[in-house]
Amino acid sequence: MNILLIGYGKMGQLIDKLATDAGHQIVGKITIDNTADLQTLDTEAVDVAIEFSQPEAAIDNIKWCIDHQIPVAVGTTGWLDRKQEVDEYCELNNGTYLVASNFSIGVNLFFKLNEQLAKLMNSQSQYAVSTKEIHHTHKLDAPSGTSISIANGIIDHLDRKTSWVNEETDVPTELTIISERIDPAPGTHEISYTSSVDTIDIRHTAHSREGFAKGAIAVAAWLKDQKGVKSMEDFLNQV
Numbered sequence: 001m002n003i004l005l006i007g008y009g010k011m012g013q014l015i016d017k018l019a020t021d022a023g024h025q026i027v028g029k030i031t032i033d034n035t036a037d038l039q040t041l042d043t044e045a046v047d048v049a050i051e052f053s054q055p056e057a058a059i060d061n062i063k064w065c066i067d068h069q070i071p072v073a074v075g076t077t078g079w080l081d082r083k084q085e086v087d088e089y090c091e092l093n094n095g096t097y098l099v100a101s102n103f104s105i106g107v108n109l110f111f112k113l114n115e116q117l118a119k120l121m122n123s124q125s126q127y128a129v130s131t132k133e134i135h136h137t138h139k140l141d142a143p144s145g146t147s148i149s150i151a152n153g154i155i156d157h158l159d160r161k162t163s164w165v166n167e168e169t170d171v172p173t174e175l176t177i178i179s180e181r182i183d184p185a186p187g188t189h190e191i192s193y194t195s196s197v198d199t200i201d202i203r204h205t206a207h208s209r210e211g212f213a214k215g216a217i218a219v220a221a222w223l224k225d226q227k228g229v230k231s232m233e234d235f236l237n238q239v
C-alpha cells in the first residue's frame with residue numbers, strides 16, 4: 001500500500017523502515033519543516049496516512065486527511081479531549097480515521113485485563129487503586145494517552161472512582177496517575193491495588209517502539225478499506 005507519513009520523528013522513521021521492509025511504499029514524509037509539501041502532494045496516489053506528530057498539530061493534520069479523502073491512522077496523543085469535535089468533522093465530511101492511544105497489541109490486551117480487574121474490585125473495597133506511567137524525557141504530554149485510556153477503563157468499571165488526576169490524591173473518588181520521565185523508557189504502564197495485607201500489580205512494559213509501529217501499519221492496512229470513525233476495538237474485532 002502507498003503510505004503518507006505525517007510526522008517523521010521516532011515513530012515515523014521506524015514505521016518507514018518496517019513498512020518498507022514489508023513491501024509497502026512511502027509516498028511522503030511530513031515534518032514540522034516541510035508541511036507545505038502537502039499542498040503539492042499527489043493525494044490520489046495515497047492509500048492511507050499514518051500520523052505521529054505532536055499534540056498541537058494532530059487535529060489540523062487529521063482534518064487535512066479528511067478533506068482530501070485519505071483514511072488516517074493516528075497515534076499522536078495529548079489532544080483527545082477534543083476527539084468528539086474531530087469525530088463530528090469526520091462524519092460530516094464523509095472521512096475515515098482511527099485514533100489509538102496505543103497501537104501495540106499487548107497494551108490492548110492489557111486494557112481488557114485492566115477492565116476485568118476493575119470489575120472484580122467492586123466487591124473488594126479494602127483495595128486502594130493507583131496507576132503509574134514511565135516514559136522517556138522527550139515526551140511532550142503527561143499523563144500519557146495510554147494511561148488516560150487505562151484510567152477511563154477503571155472509571156467505567158470500578159464504581160468508587162469517578163475521575164482521574166495527574167498527582168497523588170486522598171480524594172476517594174479520584175484516581176491517581178503518576179507520570180515519571182526516565183530515559184530511554186519507550187513506555188511502561190502499571191496499575192496497583194493495595195490493601196493492608198498485600199498488593200496486586202499489573203504492568204505492561206514496551207521493550208522498544210516496534211510494537212507500536214507494527215500495530216499502526218496493521219491498522220493502516222485495514223483502515224484503507226473502511227469508512228467513518230473507527231476504533232481499535234473495531235480493528236481487533238474484525239481482523
Ligand SMILES: NC(=O)C1=CN([C@@H]2O[C@H](COP(=O)(O)OP(=O)(O)OC[C@H]3O[C@@H](n4cnc5c(N)ncnc54)[C@H](O)[C@@H]3O)[C@@H](O)[C@H]2O)C=CC1
Nearest residue numbers: 007008009010011031032053057075076077101102103212
Ligand atoms: N499511539 C501509539 O501507539 C504511540 C503514540 N505515540 C505518540 O506519537 C506522537 C509522536 O511520537 P514520536 O514519534 O516519539 O515524536 P517525535 O518528537 O520523535 O516526532 C514528532 C514528529 O512530528 C513532526 N511534526 C511536528 N509538527 C508537525 C506538523 N505540524 N505536521 C507534521 N509533522 C509535524 C516533527 O517534525 C517530528 O518529525 C506523540 O504524541 C506520542 O505520544 C508514540 C508512540 C506510540
Ligand SMILES: O=C(O)C1=N[C@H](C(=O)O)C[C@H](O)C1
Nearest residue numbers: 077101139144145146186187
Ligand atoms: O510518547 C510516547 O513515546 C508514547 N506515547 C503513547 C502514550 O502517550 O501513551 C504510547 C506509548 O506509551 C509511547
